[in-house]
Amino acid sequence: MSDLLAGPAEVAGGLSVHGAVDASASVRAALVARDLPARLATKDPTLWGPYAEAVAKIRLGWLDTHRRSRELLPQLAELVAELADLDHVVLAGMGGSSLAPEVIARTLGRPLTVLDTTDPGQVRAALADRLERTVVVISSKSGSTVETDSHRRAYWQAFLDAGLSEAEAARHFVVVTDPGSPLEATADGMGVVTIPADPEVGGRYSALTAFGLVPAALAGVAVADLLDEADALAGSLGRDHDNPGLALGAALGTAATTGRTTVALTPDGTGVDGLGDWAEQLLAESTGKDGVGILPVVLDSPDAPGATGPDVLTVSYGGALTPGQAPGAGTADLAVNGPLGAHFLAWEYATAVAAAALGVDPFDQPNVTESKANTARILAEGRPADAPSFTEGAVEVYAPAGAPADLVGALRELLDGLGDDGYLAVTAYLDRRGDAAVAGLRPALARATTRPVTFGWGPRYLHSTGQYHKGGPPVGSYLQVTGAVTDDLPVPGRPYTFGELQAAQAAGDRQALAGRARPVLRLHLTERAAGVAQLLDAAGRTRT
Template sequence: MTSVVTAGGVSVTMRGPVVDEAEAVLDRLVTDGVPASLMAKNAQLWGPEAVEEASRRLGWLDLPETSRPLLPELAALVERVRADGLDRVVLAGMGGSSLAPEVITRTAGAELTVLDTTDPQQVASVVADRLERTVVVVSSKSGGTIETDSHRRVFEQAFRDAGITGEDLARRFVVVTDPGSPLEKTAREAGYTVVLADPDVGGRYSALTAFGLVPSALAGVDVARLLDEAAALVPALHQPYDNPGLALGAALGASALGGRDKLVIADHGSGITGFGDWAEQLIAESTGKEGKGILPVVVEGPDAPGFAEAEDVRRVLLGARPEDSGLGVSGPLGAQFLLWEYATAVAGRVLGINPFDQPNVQESKDNTAALLRGAAEGEAPTVVAGEPALVVGAVEVHAPAELLRGATDLTGVLEAVVAAIPEHGYLAVMAYLDRFADAGAERLRPLLAQATERLRKTPAAVTFGWGPRFLHSTGQYHKGGPRNGVFLQITGESAQDVPVPGKPYTLRSLQLAQAFGDLRALRSRGRPAVRLHLRDRAAGVEQLLSALA
């Protein structure tokens, strides 16, 4: 059986069991009047406890129109920046402030350097590249994001060291933030250009706000087209039938209720680059709470390990109809942003959770702050690590003995990690490394997925995230979602460090504090977690890959 819902340039295809699963849920959503209520911004849709938060987080529904007044401002800003000879755009932002612009610019073939890390090697490399031609977009909804604040301080010092001061320095920064944030105050005092975003839109729903549009426009993208694409979908979202957003939301929610709570996402000719990473944050952070949730698993393609259908997996192909059972979604990027936001909000209602809060994110931040206070008092964050349980070449293994099961080499360690995954559970690989220089670490995901197929009766989902950016994404799911995850954290020695001007810590200290803070949060919840520390990054990554070969 096949069901195809097409409207506004978007198509959602359901095949096989997903049609039957979604049908009853879809009927209930229509009977409850959800499409009209959602488009009318009825905050009651997610229950009385969600009303306060939801009432302040539904502005994304209007963005195809309310973001249009930004366009002349952006055109003037682009003209000014180009006249200043600044043609390299660096975006300093985390989570919702960086993921959408990265998808937008990569899809358009425009150059944007995204800085969403505290890795000192990666930051130093970005700062050293074409500084004389660089404009920095500092993007933070709260205005207090510690990573972004550190990036701003590092770049300010780099410009001063290069002899760029006063008004010339001020013209190198564009700040995107919410009205009244601490960052707005700091930026205006410094004379930076400030673009205010819609405060009624949460970070992960902000693709079509200033957070998505400003850096993309500066990089040379036609952002008006994105708004046009999204606007074409809006009429269908009001309708009870022929509504792709409602159909997709019903399918996601019904699958999770039926036990298929792993959403494996693969691109198959969509023409959109990196969309899975953006969708990962939206879905995981919106649904992963109260012991419930949908876990997105972004894979390399339809033939990648981990894409096979399993009893706890729902597959979605981007850009093509599913070849057998599952979901297929196609359409232009602007419309897809709005489609998935709408569908995620609908899935939240189906699951009985508030899709607009993130109650478990703060704990890792608090742990990081505590460790940094210790560092400021002379206590290095490394003291938290303790002695390794095992050292193999360039790799230190930090884990409870009962989790390692007597392993004496890296193959044994990784097999013990896989063995610890419970039925219908998952493995999360979290790498606090340089995602460009240490990109080989991403190969661990498919290799570990193959290992689950080889060592278990049924394969298990394996995710991969770069730290600390996943803390603003799947980190909420890890701590608030179903208690069935096993966690493999990877940290590494850095060949260099970068001071954070005006702060008593360096980027290396901050990165370690974030890693240890999250590890502490996971272990405090009884989540099985292993930390692998690479004394030499290149050698350590190769050792891990070899252990899985």
């Protein structure tokens, strides 16, 4: 990586992109010939073709939302002062409503509890944590997100059960949503403060809108700095040269159109923490449609399994660097370094550029509703009856017909079926905190195959990479992990529990994948701790 950083770079606004200057020259030249930088900077909605124009007209506000967001700063300062005694900030949101604030908090070292799950154990633990000092930010662009509505209901009931009046409970909530959404009306009825989001910015591009800034400000972040960092970069976006966003986008587009359709995202250890989880949604949901797309693989370190391969573009990210400073092993193809606010804007711009190279609409998500519809139907009608193919220890195995009747064999068959162009997506409908060890399945299985392996928490991943899995290249295989619920939690005012909702979401997702003839292996843990240990052991034994 030191050699990479010592080479030529494109730099503006404190953000640098190393490694993209020569490799993507032809694609970049074609984009410049279309006058793409100037047209994009001026919000030309025709860049992605006539079919995308109507959506693009109302989704290009991210290019300058950092300037409009300054209008929020006085209100945020007042809100922070009014709620100074509520020092435990909980963010209830999914996908674009939660991923950017989590990166901001992690990078800047501020405490923020992100609740983006329907696992009853994780929800129960959040409700039990410093309730009397908690302010809950309810974030939903559409205002109808089932997970977020369930969190709102659970916290409202918890505050009332703790003896607060409705007026007192209302003080513990802040709502962020689009003007006119159903959630805005609900918040008005609750007497809750509502901060409107920018209606011209889609969820995954909303890092520098109220969705990113409100929870970050309440957590103690100086959010004006993020806006300043983005503004320092913004002047470069209309240029044909000295434009790191264009350099990154052209490199991503070049890779995706020349066979390197997987992007491995790895931190370089220089102070930007968790950006890969945010960029994963941005890239997958923006490009994964019409049978094409960029598959992001989020890695913990440069030397993690899956960082390299003939169809992998490895991109490291971090804070400010001088040549030779990046720590750790690894040979990244690109290195993106700079302040966090600039990162947000640069990656958004680059994703829109890469989508133009791929010929897809970066602002729609045509396949995300299928799993949601399946979930609603299952909640209304009940889950379909199914029986495990076999049980091994604490793991029930639901495998395709003819699969080996042992856990290692079933996993090995799934890996062997990936072929030369497939990938494996591991999705865990479990407790992201209490069952965190199950994330070790990704590196363990990546060591056993030369193909990409991703990992996502359900239902969080449905709002992140779910679009890619349904609308992208039809070459994915899926390992779904679910777990027994021993202490369920009701969703107040709804005829189902969190455990039932979680199970319905997992089943609905399986149905959506099976309907596309994608291979799905489901492993159900009858006892979670023992089952996770058993799975990790079995994954380690799949190496041939």
